[in-house]
Every structure is written in C-alpha cells, then in structure tokens.
Amino acid sequence: MQDPLPSSEQRSRSGPGSVSNDGASLSPEMLRRVAERDPEALEVFFDTYFDRIYQVAFRLSGTREGAEDLTQEVFLRVQRSVGTLDPKRNPWPWMLTIVHNLFRDSLRSPSREKPVGVAPFEALETRERPESGPEGALLQKERARMVQKALKSLPDLQRMVIVLRDYEGLSHQEIAPIVDLSPMATRKCYSRAIAALGRTLKEVLQ
Amino acid sequence: MTERRRPMRPEEQRARDEIRSLPEETPRDDFRMRLRQQFVSPSASEENQPSDAPRTSETPDPSPSTSPRLRRSGSRRAGHPRSRRVREEPNPTRRRWVVLGPSLAAAAALVWMVYSHFFVVQYLDWQQATVVGEGEVLVDGKPVRPPGPGEPWPEMSGERMVQTGKDTELTLLGERDLLWVYTPQTKAKLPGIQRWGPRLDCELEGGEVRLTTAPCFRPTLIITTPEAEVRVTGTTVAVIRNDEGTCICVFEGEVGVTNKMRGDDRMIPPGKRWVVRKDGEQTDFQDLEGMESMKLSMLRDGAEWED
Numbered sequence: 001m002q003d004p005l006p007s008s009e010q011r012s013r014s015g016p017g018s019v020s021n022d023g024a025s026l027s028p029e030m031l032r033r034v035a036e037r038d039p040e041a042l043e044v045f046f047d048t049y050f051d052r053i054y055q056v057a058f059r060l061s062g063t064r065e066g067a068e069d070l071t072q073e074v075f076l077r078v079q080r081s082v083g084t085l086d087p088k089r090n091p092w093p094w095m096l097t098i099v100h101n102l103f104r105d106s107l108r109s110p111s112r113e114k115p116v117g118v119a120p121f122e123a124l125e126t127r128e129r130p131e132s133g134p135e136g137a138l139l140q141k142e143r144a145r146m147v148q149k150a151l152k153s154l155p156d157l158q159r160m161v162i163v164l165r166d167y168e169g170l171s172h173q174e175i176a177p178i179v180d181l182s183p184m185a186t187r188k189c190y191s192r193a194i195a196a197l198g199r200t201l202k203e204v205l206q
Numbered sequence: 207m208t209e210r211r212r213p214m215r216p217e218e219q220r221a222r223d224e225i226r227s228l229p230e231e232t233p234r235d236d237f238r239m240r241l242r243q244q245f246v247s248p249s250a251s252e253e254n255q256p257s258d259a260p261r262t263s264e265t266p267d268p269s270p271s272t273s274p275r276l277r278r279s280g281s282r283r284a285g286h287p288r289s290r291r292v293r294e295e296p297n298p299t300r301r302r303w304v305v306l307g308p309s310l311a312a313a314a315a316l317v318w319m320v321y322s323h324f325f326v327v328q329y330l331d332w333q334q335a336t337v338v339g340e341g342e343v344l345v346d347g348k349p350v351r352p353p354g355p356g357e358p359w360p361e362m363s364g365e366r367m368v369q370t371g372k373d374t375e376l377t378l379l380g381e382r383d384l385l386w387v388y389t390p391q392t393k394a395k396l397p398g399i400q401r402w403g404p405r406l407d408c409e410l411e412g413g414e415v416r417l418t419t420a421p422c423f424r425p426t427l428i429i430t431t432p433e434a435e436v437r438v439t440g441t442t443v444a445v446i447r448n449d450e451g452t453c454i455c456v457f458e459g460e461v462g463v464t465n466k467m468r469g470d471d472r473m474i475p476p477g478k479r480w481v482v483r484k485d486g487e488q489t490d491f492q493d494l495e496g497m498e499s500m501k502l503s504m505l506r507d508g509a510e511w512e513d
Binding site: 141 | 228245490
C-alpha cells in the first residue's frame with residue numbers, strides 16, 4: 001500500500017489548516033482587513049488559526065507548556081508582520097513555516113529538553129479497543145500518550161514531517177517548502193520516520 | 207527519473223493510523239483569551255517599531271503552492287522565510303539577563319564546585335569484597351595482588367582498566383553503596399566519577415559485569431560498550447558484552463539504554479533482558495533466563511549495606 005493522503009474525513013478535520021481547502025476560510029477581503037490591522041478581522045484571523053496552530057505545536061512539542069510557548073511565539077511573529085500579508089494568498093503555509101522555524105530554533109537553544117525514549121514499555125492491553133466507558137477512555141488516553149511519546153522520540157525534522165503529513169494532511173509537495181527540502185527528500189524523510197515509528201509502536205502497542 | 211516506492215509495512219500503516227487518530231488537545235481557555243487579546247490589541251503591535259517589522263519588499267510569501275518565489279527553480283532558498291526571519295524586539299528583561307547571566311552562571315558554577323568537593327561521593331577508593339578462583343587480576347595491563355577482604359586496594363581507582371583471568375571472579379565494594387562484580391575474563395574500566403558531576407563512567411570492552419546498588423546510591427552510572435550506553439540510577443543489573451553484541455539484564459529497578467547505532471532510547475523494566483547487536487539490530491525485550499536471574503538475585507541478597 002502506498003502512502004496515501006489522509007482520508008477526506010481526516011483532511012477535513014484540518015479545516016482551515018489544510019493547504020488545499022484553506023482558501024475558502026478567509027476571504028481576500030478579510031485578509032486585507034487583517035493586513036490593515038482591523039481589530040475585528042484580527043479576531044477572526046486568530047479564531048480561525050489558533051486551534052490549528054496549537055494542535056500542530058502540541059504534536060511537535062509533546063507538552064502543553066511547549067505548545068503554549070510555540071503558539072504564543074507564532075502569533076507574536078504573525079502579529080508583527082501581518083501588515084505585509086498578501087490578501088490573495090493563503091496564509092497557512094507561511095504560518096506553518098514560522099512554526100517550523102521556531103520549533104527548530106527552540107531545539108537549538110541551550111535549554112533544549114533532552115529527547116526521551118518510549119518508556120516504560122508496559123504492553124498495553126489494546127488489541128481490542130473498548131468504544132466507551134471509563135476504562136476505554138482511560139486506555140485510549142494512555143494509547144495516545146504512548147503514541148505522542150513515540151512521536152517525540154523521533155529526530156526533529158522527521159517529527160515535523162510526520163506531523164505535517166499525517167496530522168495536517170499535507171502532501172509532500174506542500175511540505176517541501178515549509179521544511180526547506182525537496183519533495184523527494186521530504187518523502188524519504190517521511191519514510192524513515194514512519195518506519196521508525198512503526199518499529200517503536202509495534203513494541204509498545206502490541 | 208522514476209521513483210521506486212516500497213509498500214508500507216503493516217506496522218508502518220498502523221503507526222500512521224495511530225498518528226492520524228490522535229485526539230486533539232484542548233488548549234486552556236485563559237491561555238487562548240490572553241493570547242487573543244495580545245494578538246488583537248494595538249498595544250501589542252509593532253507599528254511603532256518599523257525597524258523590526260519586515261519590509262514590504264520582504265513580505266512573507268504565504269502560498270508556496272502558488273507563488274513562483276517558493277518554487278525550486280533558481281535559488282533554492284530564494285523564497286524561504288528563513289532569509290527574512292523577523293527579529294525580536296529589544297526586550298529590557300532580556301537585556302538585563304544578558305548582563306546578569308554570566309555573573310549568575312559564574313556564581314552557580316562556584317557553588318557547584320564547592321558542593322561537588324564536599325558532598326559528591328567520589329569513587330576513587332575501592333575495597334576487595336571477595337575473590338573467587340586463582341585471583342589473576344590485571345590493572346592497566348599489570349598483574350596485581352588482591353589485598354585481604356575489606357582492605358583498601360590502592361591500585362584500584364576510577365578509570366583504571368581492570369581485567370580478570372579465566373578462573374577469577376572479583377567482587378569490589380565501592381564506597382558503601384555499590385557492589386561491582388567482574389566475572390571471569392572480563393575487561394572493563396573501573397567506574398570513575400567526572401570531576402565536577404555526580405556521574406560514574408565505565409567502559410566495558412568484553413565479558414560481563416554485574417552490579418547492585420544500595421538504596422542510598424546517588425550518582426548515575428553510565429556503562430558504555432561499542433553498541434550501547436547503559437544508564438543506571440539504582441538497580442541490580444548485569445551487562446554482558448560478547449561476540450554477539452551487548453546484553454543488558456535487569457533484575458530490579460529500571461535501566462535506561464541507548465542503542466548507539468540507531469539512537470534508540472529504551473527503559474528496560476525489571477525481569478527483562480535486551481540485546482543490542484554489533485550491527486545495531488536489537489531484540490524485543492525478553493524475560494531474564496533462570497541462571498541470569500539467580501546470579502543477580504544472589505548478588506542483591508548478598509549485599510549487606512551499612513546504614
């Protein structure tokens with residue numbers, strides 16, 4: 001099975017985040033008002049993109065604190081340069097590029113958190129996923145925690161590519177300029193990342 | 207050029223599905239509201255700081271899929287935001303830290319040096335607990351005569367390369383909280399502490415070392431082999447290095463291990479063994495074998511720690 005794009009349901013979850021379907025979320029007229037720093041338009045802009053930026057930041061950082069720091073910094077940067085927005089163009093790829101740059105810079109800082117392994121490896125009883133009930137909810141929460149931890153154990157660039165590809169539903173062509181790689185290199189990076197994740201999660205979630 | 211793609215393996219598909227089905231994290235309302243206010247409020251804008259805002263000619267190109275500036279033809283980085291990253295505004299708090307930072311760092315370093323000198327245990331003196339067999343021991347390649355049980359052993363100190371003969375099992379007591387066993391035909395550096403850190407380092411070239419720690423054991427012990435780095439904080443564990451690779455057997459406590467070839471970090475739970483092969487391949491966790499478990503059990507139970 002080739003590496004298909006996420007399902008339409010998955011991509012639609014991205015809402016304004018998806019590069020492909022973002023055009024309709026904010027009209028050129030609205031973006032023009034954003035560029036003019038119209039407070040009402042800024043509110044709409046913020047409400048449109050806050051959740052998506054936060055979700056991406058959370059997937060990358062793995063912690064609520066990290067996600068808040070990254071999200072705050074992204075909106076600070078956007079706020080500074082929003083006056084130069086081109087209303088005819090979709091701002092989402094540009095915002096993802098800011099996320100990527102800030103994420104990369106934060107990892108280069110001396111206070112960088114050390115990467116952690118996926119541990120401890122208590123096997124989760126998840127062959128059958130209970131659909132409801134407190135036990136099922138707890139199990140799914142624990143499962144998500146382990147997946148997030150496995151994600152965090154990936155090298156930084158691979159983590160970014162995985163998040164953009166599988167969580168945001170972007171194509172390799174869309175990811176390439178964001179992470180400053182060629183589409184081919186992005187695809188290879190994704191293959192390595194998903195292989196590593198597969199190995200890790202095979203042990204954790206067996 | 208045609209691109210050859212291999213099909214995704216089942217575990218890769220599963221990993222992808224897991225990522226795609228991750229639940230959304232709900233941001234805190236107060237964080238959302240505060241940031242929203244900062245974003246919308248004119249006071250937070252940079253209108254009065256034109257030097258920090260990107261010039262119109264450097265407008266961030268928000269659409270790589272439609273803009274020629276982000277296409278790959280021509281300069282590879284021509285349209286990348288890295289080249290027009292926005293500088294942060296001068297921050298009085300940050301300036302203050304730039305001035306105070308080095309002073310505080312120097313003060314902290316001084317405090318740490320004093321603390322290390324007086325309070326961090328330095329594993330420079332070892333005693334022989336027992337020796338079984340012919341007692342053939344080489345220290346830095348030279349034969350030495352083991353002293354009597356409980357007597358200090360001046361030749362033994364951190365960073366010395368110790369090698370046991372084929373019939374000699376040597377048990378050493380480090381300070382009062384580390385029991386360290388060289389099994390026959392083992393070659394490893396005796397742990398020595400870094401001068402200014404609570405960390406013990408040991409290099410295992412071949413053979414098997416077993417160790418158990420007292421509850422009061424404080425430092426982190428790092429055992430390094432060509433394939434793996436084993437981090438021990440308080441446990442009973444054996445590390446075996448042979449022709450296959452490195453095997454870590456954890457009897458109690460938890461041990462962190464890094465597969466150096468692949469960069470994988472794992473925590474090995476008690477009762478499990480893990481093998482990192484010389485080529486970087488690694489096994490799943492397996493149960494300890496009966497003999498391994500018994501030897502480590504005897505080591506732990508035989509250790510009598512002083513209060």
